[in-house]
Amino acid sequence: MIEESKQTEQTENIDPNVAEENNNSAHLETELNAEATATDAPLDQEAFSAADAAEWEEMEAEIAALEQEVAGLKVQLDERTSQYMRIAADFDNFRKRSQKEKEELDQQVKCSTLGALLPVVDNFERAQAQIKPQTDAEKNIHKSYQSIYKQMVTALKSLGVSPMRPKGQEFNPNLHEAAIQEPTNEYPEGTVIEELIPGYFLGERVLRHAVVKVAAQGEHMIPSEESQPAESPES
Structure with missing residues (x-):
């Protein structure tokens, strides 16, 4: 009893810092013993290698499946892109064709x-060429309808209508209609020598063909016997 009380007194008299160091030392020794025990335990290298290989093979299979899926998506993308380009080209052709047909x-x-x-x-032009007003009343009437004629001509010009004026040009069946062929030596054969019905353009398009008179090959005069000089008696 006396010894136990002494030990108790000694324990109570120990410095708190010393007690804490002792506890830390005991803790560290326990951890070192545990690591040593874990290090001494043999590892199953064969089991680890087999599990790693299986996991690697699984990853390779997943990668191959993903690559195959990506390749399939790329093919689909190429097909959709090609289809879209065809549709866009068809639509553009349709738009151009529709615009051309509308025009x-x-x-x-x-x-x-x-x-x-x-x-x-x-009719206005024929009246202008044929009617010769004499009285003031006739001149007023003539002036009135000529004013209407000028307004109509101005309106036609604003819409792109222009006269052909083919006289002196070479006959062109795409522009002219030959109503008469007249033999003449004044113009080369096939030349338009008169416009019987005026022709008109609408822009560059033929609005109405001109009805024309065309020069044909002229009749060459053959000297008669009377016009030939008489031979000299001495010859």
Whole structure:
């Protein structure tokens, strides 16, 4: 009992810092013993290698599957891109064709409408050439309808209508209609010598063909016997 009380007194008299160092030392020794025990335990290298190989093979299979999937998606993308380009090209061709057909239809309607007005212009021009007003009343009437004629001509010009004026040009069946062929030596054969019905353009398009008179090969004069000089009696 006396010894135990002494030990108790000694324990109570120990410095707290010394006690803490002792505890830390005991803790470190325990951890070192545990590491030594773990190091001394043999590792199953064969099991580890087999598991690693299996995992690697699985990863390779997944990569191959992903590469195959990417290749398939690339093929689909190429097909969709090609299909889109074909659709875009077809649409562009359709748009151009529709625009061209619309312009052609507008031009046909315009030509039909303006072509119906040309005979009115012809009548004005015939009246201008044939009628010679004498009295003041006739001159006023003549002046009135000539004013209307000028307005119509101005309107036609604003729409792109222009006269052909083929006189002196070579006959062109795409522009002219030959109504008469007249033998003459004044013009080369095939030359338009007179415009009987005026022709007109609408822009670069023929609105109405010109009806014309065309020069044919002229008749060459053959000297008669009377016109030939008489031979001299001495010859």
